[in-house]
Amino acid sequence: MDIFLQxxxxxxxxxxxxxxxxxxYSMVYGVLMLFNFAHGDIFMVGTYIGFxxxxxxxxxxxxxxxxxxxxxxxxxxxxxxxxxxxAFVELVGYRPLRGAPRASAAITGLMIGIIFETSNLIILGxxxxxxxxxxxxxxxxxxxxxxxxxxxxxxxxSLVMMLGLHLFIKKTKWGMAxxxxxxxxxxxxxxxxxxxxxxxxxFAIGAGLASVAGILYGQAYPVLDPYMGISLxxxxxxxxxxxxxxxxxxxxxxxxxxxxxxxxxxxxFPSTFRDLIAYSIIxxxxxxxxxxxxxxxxxxxxxx
Amino acid sequence: xxxxxxxxxxxxxxxLAGWLLGVFCAAMMEYYLGxxxxxxxxxxxxxxxxxxxxMLKDPFxxxxxxxxxxxxxxVPVFLVARLSAPLANRLAALLESMPLWLATLLHLAAFYGxxxxxxxxxxxxxxVVKLTMISIILTLSLxxxxxxxxEFSCSHPGFMALGAYASSTLTLLLFANDKMFGEPLLNPxxxxxxxxxxxxxxxxxxxxxxxxxxxxxxRTRGDYLAIISLAFLFMVKSAIENMEIIGGPRGMSxxxxxxxxxxxxVWMSLCIWIVHNFTTSVLGKALNAxxxxxxxxxxxTVNTRKTKMTAFMFGAFWAGVAGGLFAHVLxxxxxxxxxxNKLAEILAMVYFGGLNSIYGSIVGAVSIxxxxxxxxxxxxxxxxxxxxxLILVMIFRPHGLIxxxxxxxxxxxxxxxxxxxxGVE
Numbered sequence: 001m002d003i004f005l006q007x008x009x010x011x012x013x014x015x016x017x018x019x020x021x022x023x024x025y026s027m028v029y030g031v032l033m034l035f036n037f038a039h040g041d042i043f044m045v046g047t048y049i050g051f052x053x054x055x056x057x058x059x060x061x062x063x064x065x066x067x068x069x070x071x072x073x074x075x076x077x078x079x080x081x082x083x084x085x086x087a088f089v090e091l092v093g094y095r096p097l098r099g100a101p102r103a104s105a106a107i108t109g110l111m112i113g114i115i116f117e118t119s120n121l122i123i124l125g126x127x128x129x130x131x132x133x134x135x136x137x138x139x140x141x142x143x144x145x146x147x148x149x150x151x152x153x154x155x156x157x158s159l160v161m162m163l164g165l166h167l168f169i170k171k172t173k174w175g176m177a178x179x180x181x182x183x184x185x186x187x188x189x190x191x192x193x194x195x196x197x198x199x200x201x202x203f204a205i206g207a208g209l210a211s212v213a214g215i216l217y218g219q220a221y222p223v224l225d226p227y228m229g230i231s232l233x234x235x236x237x238x239x240x241x242x243x244x245x246x247x248x249x250x251x252x253x254x255x256x257x258x259x260x261x262x263x264x265x266x267x268x269f270p271s272t273f274r275d276l277i278a279y280s281i282i283x284x285x286x287x288x289x290x291x292x293x294x295x296x297x298x299x300x301x302x303x304x
Numbered sequence: 305x306x307x308x309x310x311x312x313x314x315x316x317x318x319x320l321a322g323w324l325l326g327v328f329c330a331a332m333m334e335y336y337l338g339x340x341x342x343x344x345x346x347x348x349x350x351x352x353x354x355x356x357x358x359m360l361k362d363p364f365x366x367x368x369x370x371x372x373x374x375x376x377x378x379v380p381v382f383l384v385a386r387l388s389a390p391l392a393n394r395l396a397a398l399l400e401s402m403p404l405w406l407a408t409l410l411h412l413a414a415f416y417g418x419x420x421x422x423x424x425x426x427x428x429x430x431x432v433v434k435l436t437m438i439s440i441i442l443t444l445s446l447x448x449x450x451x452x453x454x455e456f457s458c459s460h461p462g463f464m465a466l467g468a469y470a471s472s473t474l475t476l477l478l479f480a481n482d483k484m485f486g487e488p489l490l491n492p493x494x495x496x497x498x499x500x501x502x503x504x505x506x507x508x509x510x511x512x513x514x515x516x517x518x519x520x521x522x523r524t525r526g527d528y529l530a531i532i533s534l535a536f537l538f539m540v541k542s543a544i545e546n547m548e549i550i551g552g553p554r555g556m557s558x559x560x561x562x563x564x565x566x567x568x569x570v571w572m573s574l575c576i577w578i579v580h581n582f583t584t585s586v587l588g589k590a591l592n593a594x595x596x597x598x599x600x601x602x603x604x605t606v607n608t609r610k611t612k613m614t615a616f617m618f619g620a621f622w623a624g625v626a627g628g629l630f631a632h633v634l635x636x637x638x639x640x641x642x643x644x645n646k647l648a649e650i651l652a653m654v655y656f657g658g659l660n661s662i663y664g665s666i667v668g669a670v671s672i673x674x675x676x677x678x679x680x681x682x683x684x685x686x687x688x689x690x691x692x693x694l695i696l697v698m699i700f701r702p703h704g705l706i707x708x709x710x711x712x713x714x715x716x717x718x719x720x721x722x723x724x725x726x727g728v729e
Contacts, residue, residue, distance in 0.1 A: 100702030111691035276542035290524035
């Protein structure tokens with residue numbers, strides 16, 4: 001029972017990363033009907049930006065600032081910088097391809113991802129960096145279940161981010177514009193809402209969220225690596241599809257589901273079976289519910 | 305562009321046979337005089353891939369490499385092709401009067417001879433040529449699914465892995481004495497003769513595996529199918545990693561050396577021929593109909609389920625064959641070969657070359673594999689240059705370089721000295 005509860009905590013933590021990253025996929029899909037295949041690598045770039053800012057601030061300000069303040073500053077500055085990365089991807093890879101076949105945009109996204117990975121290797125070299133701990137890890141023991149404050153922070157911060165995004169989309173004018181855009185891609189630009197503003201903004205918000213996920217990831221798993229975005233990104237993409245295209249809540253839920261599957265499979269099977277079982281479950285779900293959890297039913301005819 | 309056209313006008317009378325003759329002369333020249341020429345140009349040895357490797361390693365050799373390419377390739381090819389044009393046209397006319405299959409076979413044989421001679425200069429060339437031809441098979445087979453049928457399938461490395469492992473297991477079990485399966489069950493001398501059968505079995509295994517993706521495709525399309533196929537890829541990879549009997553994550557090695565240049569070339573030609581026949585058949589046209597409008601195709605009596613299943617199984621079969629060849633060329637496979645990198649590579653080839661086109665697939669496969677070999681000395685920068693080229697191609701030609709064109713062998717081989725007689729054939 002203890003192991004079970006412990007695994008729930010771990011799964012919540014692990015699922016939080018998937019959930020936050022997959023929201024980025026889902027938002028872009030909602031607006032542009034395209035997937036941002038560079039998103040996993042945007043997550044990686046965001047983590048590295050966070051690493052840079054954190055190292056810088058720790059060196060400069062740790063004398064007169066408490067740790068939590070540095071953490072908040074790192075998060076804010078990283079979000080700001082990473083959002084430009086997202087907007088840049090839209091500008092270079094997706095704007096010239098509006099109206100082109102969908103697969104072409106997928107290819108540019110993948111290629112931009114490869115360029116990010118390689119530039120990272122060229123600029124920083126092959127050495128592995130370790131994310132500096134911004135918050136001193138304290139471990140609590142609730143009757144045999146170990147909970148560190150980092151885990152709590154990750155779970156709470158992810159939930160706060162999702163709630164914030166939800167409020168942003170439901171309550172603000174910009175959010176309304178995004179929802180309108182996902183409702184009708186053609187008519188909304190005629191109503192004075194420029195897609196050239198909304199689309200980069202969507203990419204930027206997704207990138208900002210992913211970068212915060214990256215900082216949190218760095219707190220839990222400090223070793224950074226230029227290819228860290230690939231497997232997490234693809235799995236988050238799977239979660240975004242599983243949740244239903246364009247559905248933010250679905251993406252978050254599917255992200256947590258994926259986290260749970262990945263954490264609970266090793267309890268019953270050898271851990272090498274993790275991917276096999278996770279993907280088999282996804283395949284079965286999509287075979288019987290092709291539109292995901294919250295996706296709208298779509299006609300079988302999609303543009304290529 | 306105008307100037308370029310003017311420059312090439314004298315060569316418009318050269319038929320395919322003439323070009324082949326020119327390339328033959330260039331290959332002969334390299335074979336007999338290559339060492340001498342490279343010695344006088346201060347090159348360490350005959351440049352392997354048109355000197356790109358030498359050029360990037362040592363910039364001082366750039367002029368000699370250009371000189372070498374000019375003397376050995378450019379001048380002989382163009383000169384011989386132009387000078388022999390009257391003769392070659394007569395030859396082409398003769399070939400045109402033969403049955404089409406015979407003329408094509410003769411052209412192919414000539415091409416193979418040249419390729420054999422060119423590649424025979426060193427082992428590295430042989431390997432590059434073999435891998436390029438395998439890429440052509442892979443690209444064509446993915447084009448059947450992604451281009452002709454219009455799905456976005458991500459499971460191709462999975463099909464390839466199924467084929468590679470199935471055929472490797474068979475050859476190791478039946479014809480080779482190795483540490484994994486012990487003594488061969490059959491006489492190893494039979495191996496090369498039964499190798500085609502082994503490859504076909506590998507292809508069939510892949511085709512069977514493709515049903516896992518094909519059956520969900522009845523109900524779903526587009527992004528959801530992309531995920532299903534991606535899930536299939538990961539499942540195959542993960543399953544192979546967990547099967548200790550075929551080596552698990554360590555992979556399989558020491559497959560017998562059956563995939564010679566000839567074998568790979570024959571399979572590639574077969575693949576091009578069969579894919580061309582398939583896509584121009586009624587069933588192949590049904591693929592396009594399903595892609596463009598499924599309900600309309602359905603109401604026009606196209607059996608959409610059968611069509612989708614055929615496309616997937618056909619594409620997967622060839623991917624399996626390519627995987628089997630790949631395993632026997634490298635003589636080592638492990639599950640991580642068939643991962644997302646391979647997927648990105650094959651997708652890049654298909655979308656670079658062009659959808660719905662056999663020419664495009666060949667161009668895409670050859671150019672991406674050659675480019676990635678030629679830029680090898682740049683190491684990391686290679687992975688910036690190739691993606692940049694692809695992004696530019698996608699921006700300026702969203703359907704790929706040569707899309708929606710069919711190969712026409714008769715038109716390709718016709719003599720060029722007179723205007724085409726009839727209208728559209």
